[in-house]
Amino acid sequence: MRLDFLRSERLPNIWCPGCGNGIVLRALLEAISQLQLDPDKVVLVSGIGCSSRAPAYTAFDNVHTLHGRAIPTATGIKLANPDLSVIVLTGDGDCSAIGGNHLIHAARRDVDITVVVFNNYNYGMTGGQASPLTPAASITTTTPSGNMDRPFDLVNLATGAGATYVARSGIYFTKHLVDHLRKAISHRGFSLVDAVAQCPTYYGRFNRKGSAGQMITSQKDWMVLKNVADKKNPEELAGKVVIGEFVNIIGARQADIDAAKEQS
């Protein structure tokens, strides 16, 4: 990773000890580094929440927008200047609750941006409330007797909405995460990476998930690589989270665009 991608004068960051956000950011900077993108042409756009503070620690142009609004802002930036690599850094609540409508429509339009979801299963910034990605039955400050709602499966949501690149990874699998971020950024079209991290301060503590280190290493117990999962039956995968590449469609929109041109 290129150290000059970070604004060292703005460190240390605001994240709690043991937070997973730094590892996701590190993986992202590594992916950008490996792709040898021109730093002048990379823009990081975020909403509101712990993870949305990440862009301002980087040396790229960065836009910290409003809660849930990173994706439409990124859409405007990308269409105003298609030469830019526009990457949205967002959290589970920011992207799937308040920003959920923007997420599905950007996926439907196949806007050429990359959305990286720092998924820690709760709202960390405001004190550990439930998000649409909080697992059922989990304890949060707004589900004191257990979450009665079912969570979204972000991969299925993005896929159903028409995203042309969808992957999930976890911060324990750092190389896996970097590889999928790299593929997402270089994908032409709407790409999303569900990057599962941990919030030891709230979600982990309320749900007795152990220390930050234990939360990270436990990912190898409850995450299953997609090529392994493909050979297992649903019973064997109960309680597991599958990681890997789920959608990778190249030139998906070309037929639609050609048809529209034909019309006009």
Next chain:
Amino acid sequence: MNEHVVLMQGNEAVAEGAIAAGVRFYAGYPITPSSEIAEIMARRMPEVGGVFLQMEDEIASIMAIIGASLAGKKVLTATSGPGFSLMQEGLGYACMVEAPIVLLESMRYGPSTGMPTKVSQMDLMQSRWGTHGDHWIIVLSPASVEESYRLTIRAVNLAEKYRNPVIVLSDETISHLREPIDVSVSPTLTDRKLPVEKSGYLPYRTDISLVPAIANIGTGFHTSFTGLVHGESGFQTANGHVAEALVERLRDKLFNNLDDIIQFETDRVEDAEILFVSFGITARGVSETVETLRSRGRKAGALRLVTLFPFDDDRIRQAAGSARTIIVPELNSGQLVLLIKRVFGDSRKVVPMNKINGDLISPQDILDFLQEENL
């Protein structure tokens, strides 16, 4: 007849004015009575090398134009009451990051869904105070199709010059009115100030103009934008002194330039004993009323606000002459009149005249009102 005179609808004049002013990015969501602007832009933007985007809602629309503006485009969105309510959070963000954006709001009857096809002037205060926190917005008010064209150009120029959101506050009637306008004059265009030196670049450092020279995204300056309170670096801070200086600067960058920003029109104010203060479509009924009253020997005059905000009490006081009676007709339950009463206190008789049935205020309405009120 001049070949450059064309018959145009108010909404069309806004779209064409924006294009003449250099707007090359439009994002919006359909809503009566502003939808024609999106329809025209869907056709015209590709013709002029611009981008048209139909977004999923008004929240996304305003954020998309803010993003495009920060990336260097001149931008427009258009909406009406309910959509304007949804755009308020984005409007505050644009104030805070100092994104030049122009928003056309065509006032329809509210509250809520109200009467979508009926006119009102009920969003005057919303245009000024709709988003939370201390903030300053430039609001321009056209009274004709021709002025819709001209003020949209002016709105784009003011947005660029002051790096501030500018609202063109139109209404259902002007949006759908068709009038001849001359589009032959090439407008003078203003472009935002950009930084030159990369070394020592601080995006929010300002000179005496108090307007920062912020680089467009993608030009190698690596700017941080945030809706959080920020210092010259653009990086957030919770320092109260920095916050105070920022909010004061956002005010002063406009208030130090009121001569440039504030425009109004007067009609026979000098000897007027009875003065009408109005804006937008209502001012047209007033004009004819002043004629009628003068022909009957009454010394009537009119003050029409073209710039609604910033609102400067001293300028209004000076422009209003010495009329003892000031009538404020408006298509709401009394919004502009609150400001006019603030200006004059008890020194003049300030009388509200309100119509809230979805129809315009006609000259006859005003004459009847004067008779009923013994004015």
